[in-house]
Amino acid sequence: MRNFTLLFLLLSITTFAQRPNRGNIPKITLTGKIIEANSKQPLEYATLILTHLKSKRISGGVTNQNGSFSIEVPKGEYGVKVEFIGFKTKSLQNKQLTENTNLGVITLSEDTETLDEVEVIAEKSTVEIRLDKKIYNVGKDMTVKGGNASDVLDNVPSVNVDAEGAVSLRGSENVRILIDGKPSALVGLTGTDALRNLPADAIEKVEVITSPSARYDAEGTTGILNIILRKGKITGFNGSVNLTVGNPDMVRVAPNLNYRTKKINLFSNLGYSYRKGPGNSQSFFTNFDNDGTITDYRNEDRVFDRKNKNFNASLGLEYYINKNSSITGSYFYRNSNGNDIATNITDSLNINREIGSREIRIETEKEDGIDNQYSLNYTNNFDRKGKKLTIDLQYSDSDETENSPVVIDGVLAEQNSQVTTSKDKLFQIDYVLPIGENTQFEFGHKTMLQDLFSDFKVRDADGNPFEFDPSNAIDFKQNIYAFYAQYGNKTNKLSYLLGLRTEITDIDLNVLTTNQLSEKNYTEWFPTVNLGYELNDTDNFTLGYSRRLRRPRHWFLNPFESRSSATNIFRGNPDINPTFTSSFDLGYTTKIKKLTLNSSIYYQHSTDIMQGVSLTEKRTQNGKTFDVFVRTPVNLGNEGRYGFEFTSNYNPTRKVRLSATFNYFKFNTEAFTYSYIDANGVNQSLDLNEVNESSWFARFNSRITLPGKIQWQTRLMYRAPQANAQSDRGNMFVTNLAFSKDLFKDKASLVLNVSDLFNARKRESTTYFYNDAGNLSTISNGTFQWRERQITLSFTYRFNQKKKRQRPQRNFDGGRGEFGG
Incomplete structure (x- = not known):
C-alpha cells in the first residue's frame, strides 16, 4: 500500500x-x-x-x-x-x-x-467543489430509481452504507446527517433506519462536508452529510409521479407536485410505500475452557420477515414578500407501520458438533410511529449585494409504540413493549455581511432542545417481571446552544474562510427504573480554517482544519436490551461520554480534457472514541445459569486515523461516462482497559490491545448508451476487510445494474434496477470474548444480511416538465463559490 x-x-x-x-x-x-x-x-x-x-x-x-x-x-x-x-x-x-x-x-x-421542457432532475450526476464541501447532484442515476435515501447515500463518493443501514464517511460512522441543513424528523427516532422510508426521487443533491466551516453544527467527527430535498423552480404547475414495483414484494407511489407564480411557490413531496424486507443472520459460537480446550458449540440461525407500510408527506409554501425577501412555511408528516417477525433457531452442540438441544424463539414486533414537523423560514437578501439574514424556527414531535411478544418452542414466553416520545425545538439565526467585493463576515446562533421519554417493559406470559428484569424507563433531555462567527476573503487566487464556534451542551439522563441520574454539562470551542488556492483555471488546492465532536445519541445511552435472542443482545450505556476530533484535509482538483481528478489526504485525531465492545455476563433464569453475550458502546482511548481519497470522472464520448472512487485509511487505537459492573453487581474488566489496522474501499460506475437510446448503468463496490479492538470484519463486494428507456417523447422514463445482483451484501465478522482471567472464552463467527437482492421496475411520468438535456459541460472549473455557502 x-x-x-x-x-x-x-x-x-x-x-x-x-x-x-x-x-x-x-x-x-x-x-x-x-x-x-x-x-x-x-x-x-x-x-x-x-x-x-x-x-x-x-x-x-x-x-x-x-x-x-x-x-x-x-x-x-x-x-x-x-x-x-x-x-x-x-x-x-x-x-x-x-x-x-x-x-x-x-x-x-x-x-x-422552453419552460415546459425543463427537467428539474439533471441529466447526469455531477460533483461541485466548494471551499468547505463537495456537492453531489443526484441527477438521473438509474441505480437509485425506486430506491430510498440510503441507496442515494451509498452512491455518493466517500460514503458507504453497510448491510444494517449504518452510514459511514471515509470509513467512519461518526457522521452527522442533516436534511436541508437542519436536524429533521425524516431521520426520526430510529436514526438512519428512517432514511429507508425517504424516496430517492425526493432528493436533489447531497452535500459532503468533510471540513465543515463554523456555520455548521460541530456534531459529527468525520463530517456532515446534508441531504437537500427538491423544490420546484419553474413557473406554473408542474410535477412528476413515480410508481415502483419490485421483488421481494415492494410497491411505492411518489408524486412530486409544484405550483409557482411570481409571489408564491407551493411545493410537495408525497410518498406511500409497502415493502417486504427478508433478511437473515447466523452466529456460531465456539466455547473454550481456561486452558484453551474447546468445550462445546452453539449455533444461532435467524430469519427476518419484515413488512413495512409508510406514508410521508412534505408540504410547503414560499411567499415572496418583495424582490429581496421571502417567508417559507412547511409541514412534514410520516406514518409508519411495521410488522417484523424474527425467528431464531438456537442449537446447542457438544464437542462432536452433535445437537444436544434446540430452541426456536420467535419475536413478533409490531411498530407504529407518527412524526410531525413544522418549519418556518424567513430570508432577506437586502440590497442583493450579498448581505443576507435568515431566521429558522422548527418544532417536531415523534411517537413510537412497539409490542413484541416472544414465543419459545410454541409457548408464549415474553410480552415486551416500548413506548418512545420525543419533542424537539430549533431556533436559528444567520447574518452575512459583505465587506467590499471579495470579503464577507458572518455570524449566527442556534438553539436545539430535545425532550425524550422511553418506557421499555419485559414481562413473562402472566405479565410479571423476570428474576433478571431488563426493563427500563428513561427521561432524556439534551439542550444545545451554539454561537459562531466567520470571516472570508478572496484575494486573486487565494480564498480563505476562518471561523470559530462555541457550543454549550446540557444533558440530563434519568433512568427511572433504577433512579440513576446522569448529568453532563460542557462548553467547548470549535475553530475552523478553510483555504483554497487556484493554480490556474483547471487546478486548485484546498486545505481545511476543524475540531468536531460526537455526542452519544439516546439509543447509545439507553440501557435497553434487544430481545430477539436471549443470549446475544445489544444494550446501551448511560455512562458514555462524547468523542472529540481534530481533522485536517488537503485536497487537489484538476481537469485534463475529458478527465476530472479529485484527490485528498486527511488526518484525524480523536479522544474518548466510542466503539462497541462485546462482554460476557452470567445470568440465572428459571433456575438455569447461562452466559449472555452483550454488545455495548463504551469510551476507549485515543485514536489516530489518516488516509487518502481519489475520485475520477472520465467521459470519453457522449455515450460513455465512467467514474471511480478509491479510499484508503489507516487507524491506530491505543491499548485500553475497560472496567464495568456486570448485571450481577460484580466488578469486571476487559483488556483491549492496541489496534494498528488499515482498510480501503473502491467504487466504479459506468453509464453507457446502447442502441435504441437505452441507458445501461453498472455500479461495483468493494470494501476490504477491517479489524478493531475485539473483532475482525470480512470483505464485501456488491454489484448493481440498471437499464433505462425514455418514453412518450421524453415525458416518461422506465427503469429496471437490480440491487445486489449476486446477493452478496453481507456483513461477515469474527468476535473474540475473554473471561475474568483474561483467557479466550468464546469465538463468535457471524454473518448478517439486512436485505436480500432487490429487483425493481420504476415508471416516472412528468407533466409540464418535459425532459431537456443538460447543457454540455464546458472545459472550465465551474461550481466553486467563493466561500461555499
Missing part, C-alpha cells in the same frame, strides 16, 4: 508537470453580475462562456449565490455568451480584454417557449 501511495503522488505531480505552462501569458479579471429580468433576483450557477476568437479556446465560469462572477483569463479578444437553463441565451458584443473589466449587471429573460 505504501508503494501505491507513492505511485499516486508521483502520478499527480507528473500529470501537473506535463501541463502546458500558461503562467507566462498575462491575465486579467472579468467581473459582473447576472440577474433575472423581471424579479431582479440573482441567478446562481448562471454560466458565462468566453470563446477566444483566435485560438477558439473556451473558458469561463459560473455565478455564486449572489449572482456575481469573477473570472481570470489571458488577455485577448473574446466572444461572450451568458446561459442559464430555462432562460434565453444572451450574446454580448466581442470584448477586447486587455485590463481588468467589470461587465456590470447582465439581465436574462425566461424562455417561455
Whole structure:
C-alpha cells in the first residue's frame, strides 16, 4: 500500500508537470453580475462562456449565490455568451480584454417557449467543489430509481452504507446527517433506519462536508452529510409521479407536485410505500475452557420477515414578500407501520458438533410511529449585494409504540413493549455581511432542545417481571446552544474562510427504573480554517482544519436490551461520554480534457472514541445459569486515523461516462482497559490491545448508451476487510445494474434496477470474548444480511416538465463559490 501511495503522488505531480505552462501569458479579471429580468433576483450557477476568437479556446465560469462572477483569463479578444437553463441565451458584443473589466449587471429573460421542457432532475450526476464541501447532484442515476435515501447515500463518493443501514464517511460512522441543513424528523427516532422510508426521487443533491466551516453544527467527527430535498423552480404547475414495483414484494407511489407564480411557490413531496424486507443472520459460537480446550458449540440461525407500510408527506409554501425577501412555511408528516417477525433457531452442540438441544424463539414486533414537523423560514437578501439574514424556527414531535411478544418452542414466553416520545425545538439565526467585493463576515446562533421519554417493559406470559428484569424507563433531555462567527476573503487566487464556534451542551439522563441520574454539562470551542488556492483555471488546492465532536445519541445511552435472542443482545450505556476530533484535509482538483481528478489526504485525531465492545455476563433464569453475550458502546482511548481519497470522472464520448472512487485509511487505537459492573453487581474488566489496522474501499460506475437510446448503468463496490479492538470484519463486494428507456417523447422514463445482483451484501465478522482471567472464552463467527437482492421496475411520468438535456459541460472549473455557502 505504501508503494501505491507513492505511485499516486508521483502520478499527480507528473500529470501537473506535463501541463502546458500558461503562467507566462498575462491575465486579467472579468467581473459582473447576472440577474433575472423581471424579479431582479440573482441567478446562481448562471454560466458565462468566453470563446477566444483566435485560438477558439473556451473558458469561463459560473455565478455564486449572489449572482456575481469573477473570472481570470489571458488577455485577448473574446466572444461572450451568458446561459442559464430555462432562460434565453444572451450574446454580448466581442470584448477586447486587455485590463481588468467589470461587465456590470447582465439581465436574462425566461424562455417561455422552453419552460415546459425543463427537467428539474439533471441529466447526469455531477460533483461541485466548494471551499468547505463537495456537492453531489443526484441527477438521473438509474441505480437509485425506486430506491430510498440510503441507496442515494451509498452512491455518493466517500460514503458507504453497510448491510444494517449504518452510514459511514471515509470509513467512519461518526457522521452527522442533516436534511436541508437542519436536524429533521425524516431521520426520526430510529436514526438512519428512517432514511429507508425517504424516496430517492425526493432528493436533489447531497452535500459532503468533510471540513465543515463554523456555520455548521460541530456534531459529527468525520463530517456532515446534508441531504437537500427538491423544490420546484419553474413557473406554473408542474410535477412528476413515480410508481415502483419490485421483488421481494415492494410497491411505492411518489408524486412530486409544484405550483409557482411570481409571489408564491407551493411545493410537495408525497410518498406511500409497502415493502417486504427478508433478511437473515447466523452466529456460531465456539466455547473454550481456561486452558484453551474447546468445550462445546452453539449455533444461532435467524430469519427476518419484515413488512413495512409508510406514508410521508412534505408540504410547503414560499411567499415572496418583495424582490429581496421571502417567508417559507412547511409541514412534514410520516406514518409508519411495521410488522417484523424474527425467528431464531438456537442449537446447542457438544464437542462432536452433535445437537444436544434446540430452541426456536420467535419475536413478533409490531411498530407504529407518527412524526410531525413544522418549519418556518424567513430570508432577506437586502440590497442583493450579498448581505443576507435568515431566521429558522422548527418544532417536531415523534411517537413510537412497539409490542413484541416472544414465543419459545410454541409457548408464549415474553410480552415486551416500548413506548418512545420525543419533542424537539430549533431556533436559528444567520447574518452575512459583505465587506467590499471579495470579503464577507458572518455570524449566527442556534438553539436545539430535545425532550425524550422511553418506557421499555419485559414481562413473562402472566405479565410479571423476570428474576433478571431488563426493563427500563428513561427521561432524556439534551439542550444545545451554539454561537459562531466567520470571516472570508478572496484575494486573486487565494480564498480563505476562518471561523470559530462555541457550543454549550446540557444533558440530563434519568433512568427511572433504577433512579440513576446522569448529568453532563460542557462548553467547548470549535475553530475552523478553510483555504483554497487556484493554480490556474483547471487546478486548485484546498486545505481545511476543524475540531468536531460526537455526542452519544439516546439509543447509545439507553440501557435497553434487544430481545430477539436471549443470549446475544445489544444494550446501551448511560455512562458514555462524547468523542472529540481534530481533522485536517488537503485536497487537489484538476481537469485534463475529458478527465476530472479529485484527490485528498486527511488526518484525524480523536479522544474518548466510542466503539462497541462485546462482554460476557452470567445470568440465572428459571433456575438455569447461562452466559449472555452483550454488545455495548463504551469510551476507549485515543485514536489516530489518516488516509487518502481519489475520485475520477472520465467521459470519453457522449455515450460513455465512467467514474471511480478509491479510499484508503489507516487507524491506530491505543491499548485500553475497560472496567464495568456486570448485571450481577460484580466488578469486571476487559483488556483491549492496541489496534494498528488499515482498510480501503473502491467504487466504479459506468453509464453507457446502447442502441435504441437505452441507458445501461453498472455500479461495483468493494470494501476490504477491517479489524478493531475485539473483532475482525470480512470483505464485501456488491454489484448493481440498471437499464433505462425514455418514453412518450421524453415525458416518461422506465427503469429496471437490480440491487445486489449476486446477493452478496453481507456483513461477515469474527468476535473474540475473554473471561475474568483474561483467557479466550468464546469465538463468535457471524454473518448478517439486512436485505436480500432487490429487483425493481420504476415508471416516472412528468407533466409540464418535459425532459431537456443538460447543457454540455464546458472545459472550465465551474461550481466553486467563493466561500461555499
